[in-house]
Amino acid sequence: MKRPSISIAFLTIALSLVSMPSVFCAEPPAPATSPLPGPAAKGTDPEIVGEEKAVLTAAPNVPPPIKRKHATKVVVNLEVREVVKRMADGVDYLFWTFGGEVPGLFIRVREGDLVEFHLGNHPSSKMPHNIDLHAVTGPGGGAASSFTAPGHESQFSFKAINPGLYVYHCATAPVGMHVANGMYGLILVEPKEGLPAVDKEFYVMQGDFYTKGKFGEEGFQAFDMEKAVDERPSYVVFNGSVGALVGDNALKAKVGERVRMYVGNGGPNLTSSFHVIGEIFDKVYQEGGLKLAQENVQTTIVPAGGSAIVDFKLEVPGTFILVDHALFRAFNKGALGMLKVDGPPNLLVYSGKEVDATYLGESALPGGSGARVAALETEMKKTVAAEPKIAAVAKKISIEKGKRVFAQNCVACHQAEGQGMAGVFPPLAKSDFLMADKGRAIAGIIRGQTGEMTVNGQKYNSAMPALVLNDEQIANVLTYVLNSWGNSGDMVTVDEVKKVRAESVGQ
Numbered sequence: 345m346k347r348p349s350i351s352i353a354f355l356t357i358a359l360s361l362v363s364m365p366s367v368f369c370a371e372p373p374a375p376a377t378s379p380l381p382g383p384a385a386k387g388t389d390p391e392i393v394g395e396e397k398a399v400l401t402a403a404p405n406v407p408p409p410i411k412r413k414h415a416t417k418v419v420v421n422l423e424v425r426e427v428v429k430r431m432a433d434g435v436d437y438l439f440w441t442f443g444g445e446v447p448g449l450f451i452r453v454r455e456g457d458l459v460e461f462h463l464g465n466h467p468s469s470k471m472p473h474n475i476d477l478h479a480v481t482g483p484g485g486g487a488a489s490s491f492t493a494p495g496h497e498s499q500f501s502f503k504a505i506n507p508g509l510y511v512y513h514c515a516t517a518p519v520g521m522h523v524a525n526g527m528y529g530l531i532l533v534e535p536k537e538g539l540p541a542v543d544k545e546f547y548v549m550q551g552d553f554y555t556k557g558k559f560g561e562e563g564f565q566a567f568d569m570e571k572a573v574d575e576r577p578s579y580v581v582f583n584g585s586v587g588a589l590v591g592d593n594a595l596k597a598k599v600g601e602r603v604r605m606y607v608g609n610g611g612p613n614l615t616s617s618f619h620v621i622g623e624i625f626d627k628v629y630q631e632g633g634l635k636l637a638q639e640n641v642q643t644t645i646v647p648a649g650g651s652a653i654v655d656f657k658l659e660v661p662g663t664f665i666l667v668d669h670a671l672f673r674a675f676n677k678g679a680l681g682m683l684k685v686d687g688p689p690n691l692l693v694y695s696g697k698e699v700d701a702t703y704l705g706e707s708a709l710p711g712g713s714g715a716r717v718a719a720l721e722t723e724m725k726k727t728v729a730a731e732p733k734i735a736a737v738a739k740k741i742s743i744e745k746g747k748r749v750f751a752q753n754c755v756a757c758h759q760a761e762g763q764g765m766a767g768v769f770p771p772l773a774k775s776d777f778l779m780a781d782k783g784r785a786i787a788g789i790i791r792g793q794t795g796e797m798t799v800n801g802q803k804y805n806s807a808m809p810a811l812v813l814n815d816e817q818i819a820n821v822l823t824y825v826l827n828s829w830g831n832s833g834d835m836v837t838v839d840e841v842k843k844v845r846a847e848s849v850g851q
């Protein structure tokens with residue numbers, strides 16, 4: 345704080361909040377040589393040598409093992425983003441994320457490290473967020489110090505005293521909802537002596553999701569609070585979506601390798617019975633504690649807000665299926681992944697045919713039934729679109745759906761009849777600017793628009809924020825706008841929106 349006026353304002357607020365009278369007669373900080381006991385000052389920890397930036401990875405990747413033999417200051421930069429992503433084929437969901445990913449980016453530090461944590465909240469976010477790291481010894485696990493509004497950043501520091509594998513999550517009210525939207529990840533505090541070496545490490549995290557629609561119901565799906573309260577998830581998945589670890593996305597390893605999985609469970613509700621079909625965990629560090637490892641375990645419990653580390657050696661090739669062994673979750677709600685192991689068979693260990701076809705049907709095949717159905721559906725859409733009567737009805741549906749999108753996202757600025765507000769919000773009704781370029785209108789919604797524009801002879805120089813809408817919502821809302829208040833009657837299709845979105849990548 346450089347400007348004195350601000351610090352005085354802060355001080356006044358701070359003092360008015362503190363009820364302990366001793367604060368009012370606090371002495372100025374004692375010099376470093378003072379023998380008086382007191383709180384250890386920041387930055388004087390003799391154990392900390394040097395500084396580095398943490399390597400953060402998206403699941404299923406894990407940052408490399410720490411080779412360092414001393415503690416250091418580790419700077420973690422993590423950004424919260426609210427993003428629409430795929431929950432399952434044809435199903436989109438507005439995920440709230442740490443780092444744009446569900447689960448959030450993996451953080452790896454060493455016992456004794458001083459972690460300087462920077463939590464950013466992207467300007468496009470609608471909600472404030474914070475972070476509670478179970479690896480933190482301190483109030484709220486950092487939550488109280490990291491409450492961050494959209495477009496802001498918070499910073500706090502903690503010493504990683506206890507080695508182990510810890511969950512982190514958002515703890516902003518309503519906490520259950522923030523976690524249900526995907527706000528969790530893992531932080532590994534490696535013990536000073538390191539962990540036993542393995543050939544491959546993976547990051548797998550389970551979560552349960554609550555959507556208005558049933559499992560697989562297509563389109564954008566909103567969060568369903570009632571289902572969440574009743575603990576009736578529509579989806580239970582590994583790594584944020586159905587199929588995140590299936591087919592081409594399967595984890596890959598070779599015969600003879602020793603693999604380790606850092607397994608977390610974000611919940612918010614369910615406890616996982618984590619199991620790999622066809623494997624036995626040689627070692628399990630239960631609940632993420634590193635002191636004792638149980639051996640030869642079939643299924644390990646991973647509590648909501650907890651973790652486990654499993655190590656096993658791969659003796660034979662094949663596809664090994666990761667499941668929550670509460671099996672309807674695996675086969676009917678998505679909690680299923682794959683580890684594909686290549687290499688020569690070992691007939692002494694196992695002689696037999698591959699397992700995945702019987703267990704999984706077509707989801708095990710590359711480009712399985714899902715891809716073929718998608719291709720046929722595209723063909724159907726094309727055939728249907730070519731039929732004028734059907735096209736007219738499709739347009740009416742789009743207009744009706746778009747009306748809802750407009751009411752929720754545009755009306756506050758552009759007004760109920762699209763008339764806008766003189767000098768501030770340009771009109772959409774009979775707007776020559778809008779009529780002149782459909783692509784520009786689509787891009788304006790995806791990316792927002794600023795700078796001077798002339799609408800019906802009037803100059804506007806303001807800013808419209810980028811809106812978090814999916815392709816279908818954008819197509820519908822523009823179709824509605826183009827067919828209301830005396831406008832042209834054009835239609836905007838999902839494909840047109842897709843095209844503009846693809847062009848905007850990297851800009």
Ligand SMILES: [Cu+2]
Binds near residue numbers: 440472514516527
């Ligand atoms: Cu949050």
